Amino acid sequence: xxxxxxxxxxxxxxxxxxxxxxxxxxxxxxxxxxxxxxxxxxxxxxxxxxxxxxxxxxxxxxxxxxxxxxxxxxxxxxxxxxxxxxxxxxxxxxxxxxxxxxxxxxxxxxxxxxxxxxxxxxxxxxxxxxxxxxxxxxxxxxxxxxxxxxxxxxxxxxxxxxxxxxxxxxxxxxxxxxxxxxxxxxxxxxxxxxxxxxxxxxxxxxx
Amino acid sequence: xxxxxxxxxxxxxxxxxxxxxxxxxxxxxxxxxxxxxxxxxxxxxxxxxxxxxxxxxxxxxxxxxxxxxxxxxxxxxxxxxxxxxxxxxxxxxxxxxxxxxxxxxxxxxxxxxxxxxxxxxxxxxxxxxxxxxxxxxxxxxxxxxxxxxxxxxxxxxxxxxxxxxxxxxxxxxxxxxxxxxxxxxxxxxxxxxxxxxxxxxxxxxxxxxxxxxxxxxxxxxxxxxxxxxxxxxxxxxxxxxxxxxxxxxxxxxxxxxxxxxxxxxxxxxxxxxxxxxxxxxxxxxxxxxxxxxxxxxxxxxxxxxxxxxxxxxxxxxxxxxxxxxxxxxxxxxxxxxxxxxxxxxxxxxxxxxxxxxxxxxxxxxxxxxxxxxxxxxxxxxxxxxxxxxxxxxxxxxxxxxxxxxxxxxxxxxxxxxxxxxxxxxxxxxxxxxxxxxxxxxxxxxxxxxxxxxxxxxxxxxxxxxxxxxxxxxxxxxxxxxxxxxxxxxxxxxxxxxxxxxxxxxxxxxxxxxxxxxxxxxxxxxxxxxxx
Numbered sequence: 001x002x003x004x005x006x007x008x009x010x011x012x013x014x015x016x017x018x019x020x021x022x023x024x025x026x027x028x029x030x031x032x033x034x035x036x037x038x039x040x041x042x043x044x045x046x047x048x049x050x051x052x053x054x055x056x057x058x059x060x061x062x063x064x065x066x067x068x069x070x071x072x073x074x075x076x077x078x079x080x081x082x083x084x085x086x087x088x089x090x091x092x093x094x095x096x097x098x099x100x101x102x103x104x105x106x107x108x109x110x111x112x113x114x115x116x117x118x119x120x121x122x123x124x125x126x127x128x129x130x131x132x133x134x135x136x137x138x139x140x141x142x143x144x145x146x147x148x149x150x151x152x153x154x155x156x157x158x159x160x161x162x163x164x165x166x167x168x169x170x171x172x173x174x175x176x177x178x179x180x181x182x183x184x185x186x187x188x189x190x191x192x193x194x195x196x197x198x199x200x201x202x203x204x205x206x207x
Numbered sequence: 208x209x210x211x212x213x214x215x216x217x218x219x220x221x222x223x224x225x226x227x228x229x230x231x232x233x234x235x236x237x238x239x240x241x242x243x244x245x246x247x248x249x250x251x252x253x254x255x256x257x258x259x260x261x262x263x264x265x266x267x268x269x270x271x272x273x274x275x276x277x278x279x280x281x282x283x284x285x286x287x288x289x290x291x292x293x294x295x296x297x298x299x300x301x302x303x304x305x306x307x308x309x310x311x312x313x314x315x316x317x318x319x320x321x322x323x324x325x326x327x328x329x330x331x332x333x334x335x336x337x338x339x340x341x342x343x344x345x346x347x348x349x350x351x352x353x354x355x356x357x358x359x360x361x362x363x364x365x366x367x368x369x370x371x372x373x374x375x376x377x378x379x380x381x382x383x384x385x386x387x388x389x390x391x392x393x394x395x396x397x398x399x400x401x402x403x404x405x406x407x408x409x410x411x412x413x414x415x416x417x418x419x420x421x422x423x424x425x426x427x428x429x430x431x432x433x434x435x436x437x438x439x440x441x442x443x444x445x446x447x448x449x450x451x452x453x454x455x456x457x458x459x460x461x462x463x464x465x466x467x468x469x470x471x472x473x474x475x476x477x478x479x480x481x482x483x484x485x486x487x488x489x490x491x492x493x494x495x496x497x498x499x500x501x502x503x504x505x506x507x508x509x510x511x512x513x514x515x516x517x518x519x520x521x522x523x524x525x526x527x528x529x530x531x532x533x534x535x536x537x538x539x540x541x542x543x544x545x546x547x548x549x550x551x552x553x554x555x556x557x558x559x560x561x562x563x564x565x566x567x568x569x570x571x572x573x574x575x576x577x578x579x580x581x582x583x584x585x586x587x588x589x590x591x592x593x594x595x596x597x598x599x600x601x602x603x604x605x606x607x608x609x610x611x612x613x614x615x616x617x618x619x620x621x622x623x624x625x626x627x628x629x630x631x632x633x634x635x636x637x638x639x640x641x642x643x644x645x646x647x648x649x650x651x652x653x654x655x656x657x658x659x660x661x662x663x664x665x666x667x668x669x670x671x672x673x674x675x676x677x678x679x680x681x682x683x684x685x686x687x688x689x690x691x692x693x694x695x696x697x698x699x700x701x702x703x704x705x706x707x708x709x710x711x712x713x714x715x716x717x718x719x720x721x722x723x724x725x726x727x728x729x730x731x732x733x734x735x736x737x738x
Contacts, residue, residue, distance in 0.1 A: 009220045165718050
């Protein structure tokens with residue numbers, strides 16, 4: 001077994017704060033959407049708006065951090081081992097095959113994750129932010145550009161929220177696909193991942 | 208040692224810091240702004256009154272009220288010019304209609320309504336609320352300043368009353384009754400002052416022939432009401448009078464009633480005192496872009512006495528077997544049927560209707576032909592797309608009234624006469640003569656064939672403002688419930704009410720597919736592991 005540092009202190013702070021913020025946004029967001037009553041409409045709106053601000057501030061700090069540390073490179077898609085990674089999740093994982101990619105500080109995401117997370121970073125997050133801000137502040141949708149009301153912004157925002165929930169479901173499940181069930185979560189807590197040494201990698205893999 | 212440090216760091220960055228961020232988010236997010244309090248001094252408490260009892264000219268014996276007006280004007284000169292230019296005097300004004308319908312001279316005098324239908328030809332009854340003396344027919348002289356009735360607005364003794372059916376004249380020795388005696392002109396004249404609620408209310412509470420018939424948010428109970436009924440006028444509260452909001456300069460009174468007004472000017476605004484950010488809370492204050500203050504702050508109207516919601520003239524004229532006029536009452540002891548007026552539906556504590564309104568209104572004029580049913584007697588202009596429009600609470604008064612079958616025009620009806628036998632509806636219960644006389648008076652053609660058509664009138668609500676504890680709450684509008692206050696106001700996206708079915712169904716499908724995928728995948732892993 002070797003201990004590899006995968007996540008820095010900031011990344012772990014970022015991840016868990018973002019998790020809490022996204023949960024808060026989701027719960028309050030769907031209440032505002034009218035799916036259920038939990039905090040009450042007013043409280044949900046206030047919490048949702050506040051969480052949105054937190055989310056945006058966290059996003060700005062994170063973008064800054066990603067750029068100055070060069071860690072943004074983790075999100076650049078690659079074709080290398082993309083197929084292997086796909087095969088691993090669709091068949092290898094059931095046969096006890098080894099992970100086709102190895103994590104490190106400079107390479108913490110596998111090729112599939114890179115695509116998914118980049119999508120999250122450049123599509124879902126900005127779209128949710130922009131449509132959310134429109135929702136909050138663009139009260140005269142005819143001026144200066146006729147946006148035909150808030151329908152477009154709101155529908156996009158709602159659809160983004162559904163995608164976000166779907167992402168969270170799959171994402172949480174995927175944390176169990178590490179070396180052990182808890183390996184990935186532990187890594188996001190301690191920053192270190194325990195991986196089998198290279199030469200033994202086909203042994204004692206969990207199913 | 209190193210290991211412990213790492214654990215502490217992890218504890219901090221994974222749990223403590225994120226928890227702090229979320230705590231701060233919830234803490235600051237949940238804060239509701241506290242409205243700033245401000246002190247208001249009623250005008251009546253600030254302005255010093257002249258003691259009119261000291262003026263010799265007001266100690267003379269007044270034979271006619273017109274002589275008293277002349278005495279007033281001998282000191283208050285030029286005030287007659289202001290008044291004689293006003294709509295309170297002329298009952299009409301030059302105004303530009305929306306929809307490019309041009310400039311017209313309209314007002315209470317020559318507009319149709321769906322209560323008593325029209326004022327002209329019914330002068331004896333309707334012009335009782337004119338600020339003049341004896342506008343009994345077309346011979347009334349609008350250029351004679353002594354025809355002005357100063358007292359009806361400035362009497363502070365609450366003893367000056369215009370006689371019923373007197374076209375604006377108070378009682379004389381010949382026709383005085385216990386209810387309407389000859390006014391004590393010296394007493395009244397020596398106790399004049401700024402108009403009180405009672406002065407304005409004398410007419411504005413009783414439009415349509417009784418207390419609260421027309422407006423629904425203006426009625427006698429407001430002379431002495433609790434804060435629940437009207438937070439501004441409550442005796443135990445600020446006890447404001449009409450002029451505190453309807454600011455008046457040189458007899459130009461601000462405020463618009465869109466049953467007779469058309470233009471977005473000279474209005475009285477809540478914002479004049481309260482500013483447009485009165486809640487000191489961003490989310491709530493931003494509603495003011497699209498929602499009038501009145502919408503949340505007047506959750507119900509007709510809080511004390513009922514108001515008429517429906518008036519059906521088509522069934523008027525029924526008598527008992529002896530040919531006598533009849534009156535029937537509803538459970539609240541309000542008349543539900545009158546031979547002379549037809550069928551009524553009253554209601555109290557009414558939830559308003561809600562409409563987009565930009566402060567301009569169109570009117571159904573003499574000569575306009577019916578193109579849609581129900582006929583909109585007045586039309587409040589506005590839409591979500593219009594930047595000047597806000598959601599406004601409205602009383603909608605519906606009814607049925609006579610129209611000319613041939614010309615498709617709504618007709619004037621002569622309902623009032625001093626005595627029977629002259630053809631007026633209230634006396635003789637005959638439509639043919641009543642319409643004939645009404646139309647002749649205003650010089651309009653009548654084919655002789657009438658029928659009844661459904662009509663609607665729209666009255667934006669402004670009064671009976673509730674204390675903050677009783678205002679609408681978010682979920683009263685932001686709800687999918689069909690009982691939501693804005694359930695019927697279409698054409699825009701309202702959070703909490705609206706959603707796109709396609710998006711929601713697709714979204715839930717994606718979530719279910721994700722869940723299924725995860726479940727199937729994990730089952731396959733467990734099965735594979737067992738083998």
